[in-house]
Every structure is written in C-alpha cells, then in structure tokens.
Amino acid sequence: xxxxxxxxxxxxxxxxxxxxxxxxxxxxxxxxxxxxxxxxxxxxxxxxxxxxxxxxxxxxxxxxxxxxxxxxxxxxxxxxxxxxxxxxxxxxxxxxxxxxxxxxxxxxxxxxxxxxxxxxxxxxxxxxxxxxxxxxxxxxxxxxxxxxxxxxxxxxxxxxxxxxxxxxxxxxxxxxxxxxxxxxxxxxxxxxxxxxxxxxxxxxxxxxxxxxxxxxxxxxxxxx
Amino acid sequence: xxxxxxxxxxxxxxxxxxxxxxxxxxxxxxxxxxxxxxxxxxxxxxxxxxxxxxxxxxxxxxxxxxxxxxxxxxxxxxxxxxxxxxxxxxxxxxxxxxxxxxxxxxxxxxxxxxxxxxxxxxxxxxxxxxxxxxxxxxxxxxxxxxxxxxxxxxxxxxxxxxxxxxxxxxxxxxxxxxxxxxxxxxxxxxxxxxxxxxxxxxxxxxxxxxxxxxxxxxxxxxxxxxxxxxxxxxxxxxxxxxxxxxxxxxxxxxxxxxxxxxxxxxxxxxxxxxxxxxxxxxxxxxxxxxxxxxxxxx
Numbered sequence: 001x002x003x004x005x006x007x008x009x010x011x012x013x014x015x016x017x018x019x020x021x022x023x024x025x026x027x028x029x030x031x032x033x034x035x036x037x038x039x040x041x042x043x044x045x046x047x048x049x050x051x052x053x054x055x056x057x058x059x060x061x062x063x064x065x066x067x068x069x070x071x072x073x074x075x076x077x078x079x080x081x082x083x084x085x086x087x088x089x090x091x092x093x094x095x096x097x098x099x100x101x102x103x104x105x106x107x108x109x110x111x112x113x114x115x116x117x118x119x120x121x122x123x124x125x126x127x128x129x130x131x132x133x134x135x136x137x138x139x140x141x142x143x144x145x146x147x148x149x150x151x152x153x154x155x156x157x158x159x160x161x162x163x164x165x166x167x168x169x170x171x172x173x174x175x176x177x178x179x180x181x182x183x184x185x186x187x188x189x190x191x192x193x194x195x196x197x198x199x200x201x202x203x204x205x206x207x208x209x210x211x212x213x214x215x216x217x218x219x220x221x222x223x224x
Numbered sequence: 225x226x227x228x229x230x231x232x233x234x235x236x237x238x239x240x241x242x243x244x245x246x247x248x249x250x251x252x253x254x255x256x257x258x259x260x261x262x263x264x265x266x267x268x269x270x271x272x273x274x275x276x277x278x279x280x281x282x283x284x285x286x287x288x289x290x291x292x293x294x295x296x297x298x299x300x301x302x303x304x305x306x307x308x309x310x311x312x313x314x315x316x317x318x319x320x321x322x323x324x325x326x327x328x329x330x331x332x333x334x335x336x337x338x339x340x341x342x343x344x345x346x347x348x349x350x351x352x353x354x355x356x357x358x359x360x361x362x363x364x365x366x367x368x369x370x371x372x373x374x375x376x377x378x379x380x381x382x383x384x385x386x387x388x389x390x391x392x393x394x395x396x397x398x399x400x401x402x403x404x405x406x407x408x409x410x411x412x413x414x415x416x417x418x419x420x421x422x423x424x425x426x427x428x429x430x431x432x433x434x435x436x437x438x439x440x441x442x443x444x445x446x447x448x449x450x451x452x453x454x455x456x457x458x459x460x461x462x463x464x465x466x467x468x469x470x471x472x473x474x475x476x477x478x479x480x481x482x483x484x485x486x487x488x489x490x491x492x493x494x495x496x497x498x499x500x501x502x503x504x505x506x507x508x509x510x511x512x513x514x515x516x517x518x519x520x521x522x
Contacts, residue, residue: 168359171378175395175412182431182452189473196490198471202513205450209431213395224341224359
C-alpha cells in the first residue's frame with residue numbers, strides 16, 4: 001500500500017478533530033495498513049503521555065540573565081547608537097533562540113515524549129484575558145512558537161519602555177490589550193472546534209499582528 | 225565622526241529671532257549633488273516634514289527648527305554625485321523634537337527612507353521608492369511611487385496616488401488608499417478603506433478595525449480581507465468578474481450584491497457564502513471571527 005495517511009490526518013484523528021466521514025475512511029485504511037496503524041498507535045500514545053506536560057518550555061534561565069545584562073540602557077549619547085544596534089542583534093538572536101527552542105519543543109513532543117520529565121517549568125506566558133480550554137497538540141505547538149516570540153519581544157520592549165514617550169507606550173499597550181483579547185477569544189473558540197481551519201487561520205493572524213506590533217515597538221527611536 | 229567622509233556643500237544654521245513662541249529658532253539649509261536615483265536616509269525629529277520630488281539631480285533640506293537641534297548629512301566622496309546619503313535632524317529634548325518644519329527636495333526617482341517621531345509627513349512628486357515611518361504623526365503620500373512602505377502607530381496613512389506596490393501598517397491609525405495595484409494593509413484598531421484604482425493583489429487585515437474594500441478589481445485579481453471583530457464592507461460593480469468566498473465564525477454575512485443567501489457555518493454558528501458576479505475570474509476571500517461581512521453593489 002503506497003497512499004498512507006498524512007501525519008496531519010493522523011494527528012487530527014488522535015485529537016478527535018476529524019469529520020465522521022474522514023475518521024471512518026481513515027480507520028478503514030488502517031485496518032488494511034499496518035504502517036499507518038502503527039504510526040497512529042504511536043501518536044495516540046504520545047498524545048496520552050504529553051497531556052499533562054506544560055505548553056511551553058523556557059530557555060535556560062542564565063541565558064535570559066546574560067541577554068538582560070546586554071540590554072541594560074546606556075546613557076551616553078555617543079554610545080546609544082551602538083546600543084541600539086546591539087539591541088537589534090540581540091533581539092534577532094533571541095528570536096532565533098526562541099524559534100529554535102519551539103522547534104525543539106515540537107520535535108521532542110512528537111518524537112521523544114518520555115524524556116520531558118526533567119525539563120524546567122515554563123516562564124509565565126503573555127497576558128491572556130479569557131481563560132481558554134486546552135488546544136490540541138498540533139495547535140498548542142504552533143501557539144508555543146508564537147508565545148515564545150511574543151515573550152522575547154515583550155522583554156525587549158520592557159527594557160526600552162522608559163526611553164519611549166508615554167503616549168507611545170499607552171498606544172502600544174492599548175493595542176496589545178486588544179490583540180490579547182482577540183487571541184483569547186479565537187483560542188477559546190478553537191478549543192471547542194479544533195478542526196475549523198478558517199478559525200485556526202484567524203487565530204494565527206491575531207498572533208502575527210501582535211508580534212508585528214511588538215517588533216515595530218521595539219524598533220522605535222528613543223523619545224518618540 | 226569621520227570628517228573625511230563628510231560633505232556639506234551648503235550648510236547654514238543660523239539663529240533667528242523667535243516669532244510668536246518662547247522657543248528661539250534657527251534655519252536649516254543642507255544640500256548636495258546626487259544621481260537621479262539616489263538612495264537617501266533621513267531621521268528627523270521635527271514637527272512637520274514635506275518631501276517633494278523635483279526635476280534636479282540634487283537633494284536639499286531646508287526649514288526652521290528650534291535652537292539646539294542638530295542637522296547634518298553624509299554623502300560619500302566630496303566631488304562625486306552621491307548615490308547614497310544619510311541625513312539626520314536630532315533634537316536635544318522630546319519637546320523640541322516636536323517643533324519646526326522641514327522641506328526635503330529630492331530627485332523624482334530617488335529612494336527615500338524617512339523616520340520621524342510625531343511629525344506629520346507629506347510626500348509628493350516622488351516616483352522612486354518610499355519607506356516612511358512615524359509614531360504619532362500622519363503620513364500622506366500623493367502621486368505614485370513605484371514602491372511604498374508606510375508605518376505609523378497612532379497617526380493615519382493616506383495614499384492618494386496609485387503605487388505599484390504598497391504596504392501600510394498602523395496600530396490605531398486609519399489607512400486610506402485611493403489607488404494601488406499590489407496592496408498590503410494591516411492595523412489593530414484603525415479603519416482600512418480602499419477606493420479607486422484597479423487592484424491586482426491585496427491583503428487587508430485588522431483586529432477590531434473596519435475594512436472597506438471599494439476599489440476596482442483587475443482580471444484574475446486575488447483579494448484577501450480578514451478581521452477579528454471589525455466589519456468588512458465589500459462594494460463591487462455588478463459588472464465585475466469576481467468570485468466571493470466569505471465566512472464568519474460567529475458573525476453575520478449580509479449579501480446585497482447577488483441573489484444568493486448565505487448558509488449557516490459549522491455547527492450552526494457563523495455563516496458562509498460562495499457567490500460570483502460575471503465570469504468570476506478574480507477572487508475575493510473574506511474571513512471574520514465575529515464582525516459582519518457585507519456585500520453591496522456600488
């Protein structure tokens with residue numbers, strides 16, 4: 001048999017997110033395909049063993065301390081430009097680390113579930129207004145990646161907050177609250193209807209707009 | 225500062241008597257010969273700035289700023305026409321960075337990167353590229369630069385020309401486009417409105433801001449409209465050749481363009497609609513979480 005079930009289909013099946021017709025077709029296929037049945041069994045076991053795991057994994061604590069030290073504002077004008085360049089490089093490096101960390105998280109969640117017991121508890125995530133239900137593994141993994149980027153950019157913005165005009169900070173914070181509320185609403189709906197692709201796309205777009213806003217805020221010039 | 229790389233062909237910074245303000249002011253006049261497609265970067269802490277494309281191969285920055293403001297430029301080899309330039313106008317305090325007026329004249333084909341804090345920015349006559357960034361002020365672009373990127377936090381972005389490629393972003397400010405072929409516009413809570421022109425490709429997205437699409441649709445165009453809770457209003461000529469695919473999660477779809485009624489969405493929540501006018505060669509996709517999607521003839 002050559003037309004095996006896709007990884008996404010197997011994940012949806014494990015999450016209970018398939019339509020009845022798709023689930024019936026997939027199960028019929030697995031009766032005749034040992035390979036897909038075996039993969040399904042592994043994914044189901046993975047879902048069961050990861051259900052109690054944290055939704056995000058923090059980078060090592062000393063890494064953030066080092067980054068924070070480098071981001072400490074310097075007051076001399078002549079050094080400000082160099083500092084600004086350093087911030088950009090550090091933010092870029094931090095984003096790369098966050099993405100790599102999230103990718104590693106996803107990889108571990110999918111392939112090495114039994115080795116997660118010793119990993120540190122997660123850092124607090126970005127504020128979310130509405131308490132939502134648990135997302136399926138695939139969406140939770142995607143959200144982890146977004147949350148890591150948000151966290152990194154939020155830290156960079158916090159470091160720069162005092163150098164920005166109060167009115168600018170107010171505008172950014174107001175917009176972030178709006179974005180957070182929209183994310184929480186979409187997340188709540190997605191937890192109830194995880195197979196809704198249009199909803200998943202809206203959820204992702206809300207995160208992307210928030211990340212873009214944070215990125216732009218971290219690039220603002222001092223005193224603006 | 226590397227003085228060997230610094231060239232000021234014309235510099236005049238002179239204190240003048242205050243007019244009706246408590247702050248003394250000084251004149252600024254900087255200039256340099258350039259190529260017709262010079263790339264120029266200007267960071268300007270100023271209250272208002274105009275950029276004007278002119279038919280000369282030179283750049284000139286003139287205007288009035290508060291005393292204490294520093295203005296300077298760097299343009300490479302002294303005797304050559306500059307292909308790239310950097311200029312800055314830097315204020316010692318936040319308040320002085322919100323005062324003064326500047327006029328920047330550039331060759332029409334120039335590529336201009338301009339960043340300010342709270343300045344209102346107005347650009348006209350430039351056909352090259354524009355990358356404009358402001359925090360609290362507004363951006364207005366007339367005429368049709370080839371490429372345009374405009375970002376504002378609080379202020380509005382208004383584009384009256386028809387750039388080939390335009391990307392506009394705000395947090396709370398409105399985005400008004402009266403033309404453009406390849407359009408990207410994104411906001412958190414501002415309004416996005418497009419009118420006029422024939423759009424070939426567009427992605428308009430907001431979190432809570434309303435989206436109004438009333439531009440013409442080119443043959444084979446691809447238009448994406450997406451919002452979380454803003455209203456989406458699509459105004460089309462009944463003679464358009466457009467297929468419209470609209471879906472909401474909990475919102476309402478109100479179709480006054482064709483006779484087709486929307487149907488209920490998944491699990492009886494929200495609505496979906498797939499309809500078309502003409503031969504449907506172009507496609508409009510509208511997605512909303514809870515905002516209303518309305519289709520109307522124009």
